[in-house]
Amino acid sequence: xxxxxxxxxxxxxxxxSLKPYSSARDEYKDASTQEMIFLDANENPFxxxxxxxxxxxxxxxxxxxxxxxxxxxxxxxxxxxxDEILDLLFRAFCEPNKxxxxxxxxxxxxxxxxxxINAVANKKIVLTTDFQPKVNQILESVDANSKLLFLCSxxxxxxxxxxxESVEEILNNFNGLVxxxxxxxxxxxxxxxxxxxxxxxxxxxxxxxSKAYGMAGIxxxxxxxxEEIITVLKLIKxxxxxxxxxxxxxxxRLLNIAKVEKEVLEIKRQRSLLLATLxxxxxxxxxxxxxxxxxxxxxxxxxxxxxxxIEKGIVVRNRTHEPLCENCLRxxxxxxxxxxxxxxxxxxxSK
Numbered sequence: 001x002x003x004x005x006x007x008x009x010x011x012x013x014x015x016x017s018l019k020p021y022s023s024a025r026d027e028y029k030d031a032s033t034q035e036m037i038f039l040d041a042n043e044n045p046f047x048x049x050x051x052x053x054x055x056x057x058x059x060x061x062x063x064x065x066x067x068x069x070x071x072x073x074x075x076x077x078x079x080x081x082x083d084e085i086l087d088l089l090f091r092a093f094c095e096p097n098k099x100x101x102x103x104x105x106x107x108x109x110x111x112x113x114x115x116x117i118n119a120v121a122n123k124k125i126v127l128t129t130d131f132q133p134k135v136n137q138i139l140e141s142v143d144a145n146s147k148l149l150f151l152c153s154x155x156x157x158x159x160x161x162x163x164x165e166s167v168e169e170i171l172n173n174f175n176g177l178v179x180x181x182x183x184x185x186x187x188x189x190x191x192x193x194x195x196x197x198x199x200x201x202x203x204x205x206x207x208x209x210s211k212a213y214g215m216a217g218i219x220x221x222x223x224x225x226x227e228e229i230i231t232v233l234k235l236i237k238x239x240x241x242x243x244x245x246x247x248x249x250x251x252x253r254l255l256n257i258a259k260v261e262k263e264v265l266e267i268k269r270q271r272s273l274l275l276a277t278l279x280x281x282x283x284x285x286x287x288x289x290x291x292x293x294x295x296x297x298x299x300x301x302x303x304x305x306x307x308x309x310i311e312k313g314i315v316v317r318n319r320t321h322e323p324l325c326e327n328c329l330r331x332x333x334x335x336x337x338x339x340x341x342x343x344x345x346x347x348x349x350s351k
Contacts, residue, residue: 005201007228010093010147010176015236023239025056054244061247064254065222071194075224077233078242082183082208082221083110088233089204090118093147093177101148102141104133106157106322108181111150120147126323131158131288133166139173149174152181154188157319157330159290161190171200177229179204186212186264187271188291194224201226211293212264213253218246267293271333274343278331281346285327294332302327305349312345 008016024041044051062073079085094101096119103111105124115122123146125138133151149170153162171178182205185192193205205224210216220242223233253260274295278287283305286298299305302320306329309316317330331342 005175007201007232011232012091012093012095015092015232018235020235021239023053023056025053026239050244052244053240054242054247056239056241058242058247061220061242061250061254064251068254068257069194069224071197071224074227075197075230077223077225077230077237079221079223079237080241080246081210081219082181082206083114084237084241085206085221085223085233086110086179087114087118088223088237089148089177089179090114090120092232092236094118094120095145096120099145099147100143101150102138102146103150104138104152106131106155106319106325107150107152108156108183127155127158129324131155131160131324133162133170135166135169138170142174142176146174147176148179149176150179150181152183154182154184154190154291156184156292157294157296157317157322157325157328159288159292159294159296161188161291164190167193171203174202177202177204179206181206183208183211184292187268187293190291197224197226201228204229209250209253212267213260214263215249215253218249220246220250267333270336270339271295273336274331274333274339277339277343278346281343283346283349294330296325296328296330298326298328300327302329305329305346308349309342309345314342314345316342 028040038052041053043053058078059073061078062076065076066073077085079088100121100123101111101115102123102125105126112122123141125134125141128134151162151167151170153167154160155162180193180203182192185207193203197203197205203225207222209218209220271290271293275287278284278295278297283300284297285300288296290296296319302318306316306318319325319328319330333339
């Protein structure tokens with residue numbers, strides 16, 4: 001039976017005693033800064049829009065996100081893409097050459113890369129043939145050094161969401177941190193686990209502005225967790241990990257959330273059209289259900305069809321070497337014109 005969750009049982013010993021770097025902008029926090037002369041951070045004094053260090057806590061961005069997501073700013077950590085957030089979790093909770101994580105292939109490849117970088121073993125429990133977690137096998141694989149368990153839901157590359165019952169069982173029976181990667185949640189009919197964040201002290205949710213918000217180029221990821229977990233991650237994050245230009249562009253986009261929502265609706269509409277027309281392509285043998293802005297399809301020969309599409313000027317993702325994905329291609333939902341071109345070329349390949 002699961003014991004009461006205690007974050008101190010997970011933390012690396014050196015993190016428990018860590019004194020974080022205190023930046024100039026952390027030490028002076030007065031909001032009324034317009035009349036102040038800043039001679040504390042050794043900055044170039046000539047104004048050009050980016051001569052000052054950015055807000056190390058990204059408070060303006062968090063305030064907007066708080067209203068959109070209905071989550072308090074104290075439960076957020078912003079990172080240089082979701083990858084930085086995931087790496088911080090490894091560095092805070094996983095002792096190199098001792099601890100392990102659990103991941104569920106086929107899934108996002110950075111979990112394994114980060115495990116290798118941080119010298120942490122990765123216990124891989126392959127999903128079922130319908131891309132759902134093998135809950136009993138997952139829980140049986142857990143040992144005293146299992147610190148993180150990654151659930152990518154909706155999952156990349158399969159596109160589906162994990163059942164609520166499976167996720168609940170894992171949350172209720174795993175004493176480490178359960179990290180739900182919700183990069184694609186905005187395209188799903190399923191509810192975000194953000195709505196239940198307060199129910200599970202070991203729940204960490206990762207989201208991004210790269211997908212639905214259309215801002216992959218600014219590299220901004222968001223971690224949602226208990227204040228206790230966020231406090232730990234703040235200890236080890238670089239002082240200015242999210243630059244000023246990224247914060248400015250994020251604010252612009254978040255202030256126009258109606259446009260984001262309109263684009264998401266159009267992507268969903270194009271996804272439905274794409275799913276319907278892909279059925280007409282004879283080289284496609286299976287179309288998997290999707291909650292994402294992409295579709296996984298099984299074809300007769302993935303490498304052959306991938307190369308043929310390249311020759312036609314279309315780049316898709318060949319996932320044939322991933323577990324359960326033999327001869328599978330991942331197709332991102334593009335604009336109407338791009339999707340029509342894709343279908344046209346796929347139909348021509350099948351003749």
